[in-house]
Amino acid sequence: MPAADAARSALTGRRRFLAGSAVALGAAATVQLPFSGAASAAAPALPDGLFRLGIASGDPLPDAVVLWTRLAPDPLNGGGMPDAPVTVEWQIAEDERFRTIVRHGTESAVPERAHSVHADAKGLKPDHRYWYRFRCGGQVSPVGRTRTAPDPLSSGGKLRIALASCQNWQQGYFTPYADMRAQDPDLVLFVGDYIYESTPSAAAVRVHEGHGEPYTLGQYRNRYAQYRTDPDLQAIHAQAPWVVTFDDHEVDNDYAGQVPQDPAKQSHEAFVARITAAYQAYYEHMPVRAAQVPNGPHVQMYRRFDYGRLVRLNVLDTRQFRSNQVTTQAGAEDPKLTMLGARQKEWLLQGLHRSPAQWNIIASQIMMAETDLKLGAGKLWYYDAWDGYQVERNALMAELQKVHNPVVLSGDRHLTMISDLKKDFAHPSSAVVGAEFVGTSISSGGDQDLAAFHKEWDPLKADNPHWKVIDAHRGYHLFDIGQSSVDAQVRVVDTVLSRKAKASTLARLQVRSGRPGVQLLR
The missing domain is CATH 3.60.21.70 (Alkaline phosphatase D (PhoD))
Structure with a gap:
C-alpha cells in the first residue's frame, strides 16, 4: 500500500473508532469520547502491524469476559515493540458497527508481559452477544465477537x-x-x-x-x-x-x-x-x-x-x-x-x-x-x-x-x-x-x-x-x-x-x- 493510502487508511480507522466511542456507566450512551491528549503525547512511536497476532476473548461470566490481544508487529523476533509501556484502548459494543458502546477502558501493555492485554470487561448483560476491538497508536484491531454466560439462576436454554x-x-x-x-x-x-x-x-x-x-x-x-x-x-x-x-x-x-x-x-x-x-x-x-x-x-x-x-x-x-x-x-x-x-x-x-x-x-x-x-x-x-x-x-x-x-x-x-x-x-x-x-x-x-x-x-x-x-x-x-x-x-x-x-x-x-x-x- 502506498504511504499516502496507508496514512489515509489509518486516519479513517481512527475517525471511525472515535465516532464509535461512548461513555457507558450502566445504560449505553452515545457521547463521543476523544482520547486523552496526555496519553497520546506520552505514547512512543509505534511500528505498523500491532495486531498481527489477532484478538481473543475468554473465561466468560454472566457479567464479564476477558478481552485479549498482544501487540507484536514483529512476532517471531520478540514482538518488535519498544521497551516501554503502551496504552491500549478497548471497546465492547452491542452491535458489530459499534453504534452502541456499552463498556470501554484502557490497559497498559507492558514489556514485562510481552505487551499483552487482558482486559476484564465487566458490567455486561448475562447470556448476551457482544462485539469488541482494540486501538493503539492510531491502529485499530480486527473486530471480535463474544458472549457472556447466562444468569446463575436461569434454567433451560442450550x-x-x-x-x-x-x-x-x-x-x-x-x-x-x-x-x-x-x-x-x-x-x-x-x-x-x-x-x-x-x-x-x-x-x-x-x-x-x-x-x-x-x-x-x-x-x-x-x-x-x-x-x-x-x-x-x-x-x-x-x-x-x-x-x-x-x-x-x-x-x-x-x-x-x-x-x-x-x-x-x-x-x-x-x-x-x-x-x-x-x-x-x-x-x-x-x-x-x-x-x-x-x-x-x-x-x-x-x-x-x-x-x-x-x-x-x-x-x-x-x-x-x-x-x-x-x-x-x-x-x-x-x-x-x-x-x-x-x-x-x-x-x-x-x-x-x-x-x-x-x-x-x-x-x-x-x-x-x-x-x-x-x-x-x-x-x-x-x-x-x-x-x-x-x-x-x-x-x-x-x-x-x-x-x-x-x-x-x-x-x-x-x-x-x-x-x-x-x-x-x-x-x-x-x-x-x-x-x-x-x-x-x-x-x-x-x-x-x-x-x-x-x-x-x-x-x-x-x-x-x-x-x-x-x-x-x-x-x-x-x-x-x-x-x-x-x-x-x-x-x-x-x-x-x-x-x-x-x-x-x-x-x-x-x-x-x-x-x-x-x-x-x-
Whole structure:
C-alpha cells in the first residue's frame, strides 16, 4: 500500500473508532469520547502491524469476559515493540458497527508481559452477544465477537461447545477450525497442547521457528507468536470465547509436577526456570484473568464456570500437581500417586456434589477411561493418562456415581476415543457412571493411515468394551447441550496437509439425562 493510502487508511480507522466511542456507566450512551491528549503525547512511536497476532476473548461470566490481544508487529523476533509501556484502548459494543458502546477502558501493555492485554470487561448483560476491538497508536484491531454466560439462576436454554486440543504447527494446518467457525459454537473448550515445544524439522509441513526447543521466556514467546499467526486459529478466536487449560507440550513432553521427561538432561533448577518461562508465556498469549498470572513455576489453572443451571464446567490441571509418571502396572496401582493433588481433588468433588446444574462437565487434559493395550488376559495401560493413577481414578469413578449427569471432555491422544466411564474397569459388568469424549487433535499426528490404525486398534475393542467410537481422523467434537440430552458430533476433515479441507460428521452420539453413558446414533 502506498504511504499516502496507508496514512489515509489509518486516519479513517481512527475517525471511525472515535465516532464509535461512548461513555457507558450502566445504560449505553452515545457521547463521543476523544482520547486523552496526555496519553497520546506520552505514547512512543509505534511500528505498523500491532495486531498481527489477532484478538481473543475468554473465561466468560454472566457479567464479564476477558478481552485479549498482544501487540507484536514483529512476532517471531520478540514482538518488535519498544521497551516501554503502551496504552491500549478497548471497546465492547452491542452491535458489530459499534453504534452502541456499552463498556470501554484502557490497559497498559507492558514489556514485562510481552505487551499483552487482558482486559476484564465487566458490567455486561448475562447470556448476551457482544462485539469488541482494540486501538493503539492510531491502529485499530480486527473486530471480535463474544458472549457472556447466562444468569446463575436461569434454567433451560442450550449451549453449543466445541472441544479442541493438540495443534502441532509442524504436522499440519489448522483446517478443522474453519469448519468449527462455520458451526458457530457458543464456547470453545481447549484442553491442552496449544503449542509444541519440539525442535524445527525441515521435513515438516511447516517448520517451527527457532533453532531448537524453547527454554527461555523469549523462545516460548516466539513459539506462541508463530502459532498465533495461523489465520484459521485467529478467526475462531475472534468469533467465540475460549476456556483453556494446558497439558504437557506447553512446557515439556510428559512432564509431571516439576519433573521433566529427561531428568538426566535437565536439572531441577533448570527445569523450574523452564516451567517459569513457559507458564508466563502461556498467560501472555491466553484470554484468561489476572487470577491466572503465574507466580514463578506455579499458576492457578483449575477453575469453574457455570452456565446458568444447565452446565457446570470444571476445568482441571492434570500436570502441575501430579506424581511422577510410572512405567509399570504395579506402579500405576500405587495408592500414594495422585493426578490432581489433595487441594484440587477436594475442590473438584465439592463442586460436583454441590452442583445445581443439569450437566456436570469435567474438562480433563488426559483420558480418564481405561486403555488396555494388551490383547487377551492381563493389562497394559497407557501410563501418561489416568490409567497411570489407578487408585485415584477408581475413587473418582465411585464419586461420579453420586453426581448428576457427569460428562468428561478430554484430549491428548490425537484420537477420537468415546467411552462409557465404569465404576470398576476391571469388571466389564461394573456400573456405568458417566461418559467421556476424548477429542481428536486439530493437526497433531498429521493425516494418519486409517486402515493401519484400525488394523492395530480394532482388535483391542474386545479388551475395552467400554469404547463406543475410536478413530484417527483430525478434527474436533461439537456438543449441543440441552435439558434432556447432550447431542455430540465427531467433526473431521479429510486432510491437514493443505489449507483447504472438506469437513464431515463421522459419528453422532447422545448422552441422555439420567442415563449414564453414551449411545452411538450412527
